[in-house]
Amino acid sequence: MGGLGFFGLIVIAFLAIQVVPYGRDHSNPPVRQEPAWANNQTRELAVRACYDCHSNETKWPWYSNIAPISWLVQRDVDEGRDELNFSRWDQSQGEADDAAETVIDGEMPPCFYVLPHPEADLSRGEKELLIQGLRATFGGEDRGGEDQRGRREERQRLAQAKQP
Numbered sequence: 001m002g003g004l005g006f007f008g009l010i011v012i013a014f015l016a017i018q019v020v021p022y023g024r025d026h027s028n029p030p031v032r033q034e035p036a037w038a039n040n041q042t043r044e045l046a047v048r049a050c051y052d053c054h055s056n057e058t059k060w061p062w063y064s065n066i067a068p069i070s071w072l073v074q075r076d077v078d079e080g081r082d083e084l085n086f087s088r089w090d091q092s093q094g095e096a097d098d099a100a101e102t103v104i105d106g107e108m109p110p111c112f113y114v115l116p117h118p119e120a121d122l123s124r125g126e127k128e129l130l131i132q133g134l135r136a137t138f139g140g141e142d143r144g145g146e147d148q149r150g151r152r153e154e155r156q157r158l159a160q161a162k163q164p
């Protein structure tokens with residue numbers, strides 16, 4: 001290691017991982033079919049906050065060319081498209097009815113993504129519109145037995161209240 005030093009080793013390791021093929025492909029397969037969006041605004045908000053990982057219209061940023069960031073970006077896009085792909089509405093997308101919920105919970109878009117993507121940093125009002133739009137497009141208010149039971153009880157109460 002004659003005089004290479006620690007920093008030299010880091011540089012060599014950094015250069016070496018750049019030749020790993022994984023994460024360099026950056027493919028955007030054809031858009032087969034889009035959901036029947038409830039309105040244009042919902043689509044626009046989804047494009048801003050979701051499409052990089054949940055469609056075939058990913059915008060690959062410059063740093064997605066640099067390992068190891070490229071590996072993380074690739075994994076997000078692969079897993080994101082796997083779970084829910086707005087460009088493949090010709091196939092069943094089982095997670096669509098959870099879409100609104102993930103925004104309500106602040107789970108999507110992921111916070112590490114929002115930081116370098118200010119356009120995905122939706123205002124309160126925009127979030128509200130997106131949630132409404134996702135529900136209008138995909139449904140998803142009925143989550144689990146708990147919720148449905150609550151609503152059934154509510155209906156019974158209303159029905160009883162109406163009886164003379």
Ligand code: HEC
Nearest residue numbers: 049050053076079080083084095098099102108109110113
């Ligand atoms: C940085 C990439 C990225 C962005 C941007 C993103 N997602 Fe995701 N999403 C993922 C990944 C990766 C998964 C699978 C792993 C997981 O569940 O965390 C996922 C999973 C999901 C799931 C299914 C699993 C679950 O948690 O219920 C839904 C629904 C979803 N995302 C909706 C959205 C919506 C709606 C948006 C935009 C408001 C969005 N995502 C933005 C990467 C992303």
